[in-house]
Amino acid sequence: MAMALKLEPEKCTGCLQCEMACSYENEGVFNPAKSRIKVFSFHEEGKFAPYTCTQCEEAWCMHACPVEAIVVDMATGSKNVLEDVCVGCKVCTIACPFGTVNYEPDSGKVIKCDLCGGDPWCAKACPTGAITYVDEADTTYERMRAWAQQAPSAPARFNPPKPKEVQVFER
Amino acid sequence: MRHVIVGAGPAGVVAAEQLRGHDPEAEITLISGEPEPPYSRMAIPYYLIENIDEAGTYLRKQSGYFDEQRIRVLHDQVTGVDSGSHSVALAQGGSLGFDRLLVATGSRPLDLPVPGGDRPEVHHCWTLEDARAIVRGAQPGAKVVLIGAGFIGCIILESLALRRTELTVVEAGNRMVPRMMDETAGGLIRDWCESRGVRVHVDAKVASIDDGRGNHAAAVRLENGQVLDADVVIAAVGVTPNAEFLQGAGLDMDAGILVDRQLKSSVDGIYAAGDVAQGVDFSTGGQSVHAIQPTAADHARVAASNMVGRHQAYHGSVNMNVLDTLGLISSSFGLWMGKDGGDSITVHDPDRYRYLNLQFEDDRMVGASALGLTEHVGVLRGLIQTRVRLGVWKERLRKDPSRLMEAYLGATRPIGYNAHVL
The missing domain is CATH 3.30.70.20 (Alpha-Beta Plaits)
Known part of the structure; x- marks a missing residue:
């Protein structure tokens, strides 16, 4: 049976447990910036949406x-x-x-996201069932859309340039 | 069905694989003009910094892969195409018949059109053979003059600087990457490169390449009279499509081979894909050469489908690029320069090398460019390519332009589910 992540924004409370679990399991640190799943905040509507690779x-x-x-x-x-x-x-x-x-x-x-090899930690960490790992046929992005259209912060983040080491010559 | 593909870059290889997937019985010949296994020119910058070896540039890494796929790889040059008898002439003699031909020959770098432009110190950075020569010459401390700070020049720039050469860049335009970033962003890239020890001359035209002074092999003389010592000169002054061998074949050409939504040329049975093809441009509705990997792969998939008779229409390519200049990452998408009658939203924070420019037509995003944005940057493509009406999200973006993912999620559903965008 093909399995897929099912994301149900209406169940998401924005607790970020999924981001913590993802970054820890995949990067070895509790750092949401290194998470492959992200929770986006829609503060105007007071809603949250977990989102990652489909x-x-x-x-x-x-x-x-x-x-x-x-x-x-x-x-x-x-x-x-x-x-x-x-x-x-x-x-x-x-x-x-x-x-x-x-x-x-x-x-x-x-x-x-690589689905943690078939046992995704984000789903295991989610306390409200907003992220579940289920039969692919049961995931509907229609739901996502319906929710999102009523709605809308983790803003897209900028990274400062990280200098690479080069030799600087006297001019 | 006999399929012949000329050119073994990404477009050629993806097309060959797709053809095999569509038709297990087809005869597929992939003709490569170079001696190496099919490889990626885009990987050459990483070969130059010894991040990967030559095998790391190969498009398919499993040994015996093409044999296993029953894709015959022929190392030869095609000298002509006879569209009447449906055959290609080969440099090593003989000819090869085809039912369907895909031209995926890409492009090649232009020579430096100045006296001394053909001196032995002057290299292109295009093929693996070029890269080997640059690795030999551009040793730490060597004086390297890179002529051209377009997209390709700038990709090589980073490799040359990371090789710890003493690097000077000469660009004829008024800024770096003039066809990818606007003046503000191009200026910030220049400031950043100079802060990292790379000397950058813009608005600078090369007059000639002369004998060197002292122990330097060559000297680059600029039209303004300045002379730059050089042990190695790299020319990255533009490219031209590899299409001469099609002379007399009757294909309509402009900046490349003109192809329709099926990637078919004006001659029945002959298709074109990748950098050599001038196909439908998503943003303008016209035809453009978009010499980028995603377009090559998309072209190849659509062309292969049509070559086996499965009708597929291409929705057009969105131009986009991403560039890393010594840690400062820039990207641009679609009509990043804007559209007449449109408007834009800009974030400009030069102290932190941040820049984001979003271009709109009504409440649809049509283009974007960014410096320092690496997270979720692909959503800019999604916002443009879905042509989604942003509605309330346009004003929200005006207040906080970084809420790109929220705007996308709020305004649309994923296009991969929604539609066959190809």
């Missing part, structure tokens, strides 16, 4: 990769970044129209 069939990121560093996990259907192959060119980050592939300046690589 493992979409088009796989824009995978097809845009120039070095075959994004591959399909045959077991889960997730599109995974092979960290040792990724050169950090960032083309996948602009190719993904959902904005769910991020460049990580510390590693010089990109990161995205």
Whole structure:
């Protein structure tokens, strides 16, 4: 049975447990900035929306990769970044129209959701059932849309440039 | 069905794979003009900084992959196409017949059009062979003059600086990456590069490449009289499509091979994809050459589908680029320069090298450019390509332009679910 993350914004309280679990399990730190799932706040409506890669069939990121560093996990259907192959060119980050592939300046690589190999920690950490890992047929983005249309902060974050080490010559 | 693909870059390789997927029986020949296995030019900057070896540039890394897919890779040059008899002529002799031909020959760098432009110290940075020569010459401390600060020049810029060469960049335009970023953002990229020890000359035209002074092999003389010592000169002054071999084949050409929504050229049975193709432009509705990897992959998928008779219409490519200049990351999308009658929202924080410019037509986003934005940056493509009406979100973005993901989620549903955008 194909499984997928089901995201139900109306159940989300914005507690960010999913972000903490994701960053800890995947990056070894409790740092929401390194989470592959993000909770967006819609303060005007007092609502929250967890959002991450939908493992979409088009796989824009995978097809845009120039070095075959994004591959399909045959077991889960997730599109995974092979960290040792990724050169950090960032083309996948602009190719993904959902904005769910991020460049990580510390590693010089990109990161995205890989469903934790079929046992996603965000779903396990969610206390309200807003994120569940269920039969793919049971995930409907219609619900997401219906909710989002009534609605709308974790703003898109800027990163300060992180200087790379070069030799500076006296002029 | 016999499919011949000329060119083994991303467009050629993706098309070959798609053809195989559509038709297990097809005969597929992929003709590469270079001796190496199909590789990615986009990976060359990372080869230059020794982040990867040559094999790291290969488009498909599993050994025997193309044999396994029954894709015949032929290392040869195509010298001509006979569209009447449906055959291509090969440089090593003989010809190859086809039922469907895909031209995916990409482009090649222009030579430096000045006296001395062909000196041995002057290199392109285009092929693996070029890259090997640059690795030999651009050793730490070497004086390198990079001519051209367009997108390709700027990608190489970072590699050359990280190789700890003493780097000077010469750009004829009034700013860096003039076809990707506006003056404000281009100026910030220049400031950043200079703060990192790279000397940048803009509005500077090269007059000639001369004999070197002292122990330097060459000297780059500018029209303003300045002379720059150089051990290595890199020319990145633009590209031109590889289409000469099509002379007499009857294909309509402009800046590239003109193709319709099926990626078909004006000649039956002949298709084109990638940097050599001038296909439908999502933003303008006209035809443009968008020499970027995502367009090459999209073109290849649509072309392959139509080549096997599965009708698929391309919705057009959105121009986009992302660039890392020594840690300052820039990106631009669609009509980043704006549209007549449109309006824009701008964040400009030069002290922190932040810049975001969103371009609108009514309440639809049509283009964007950004400095320092790396999280969720792809949503700019989503906002543009869905043509979603932002409604209340436009004003919310005016108050806080960083709420791009919220605007997207609030205004649309994911286009991957919604539609076959291709």
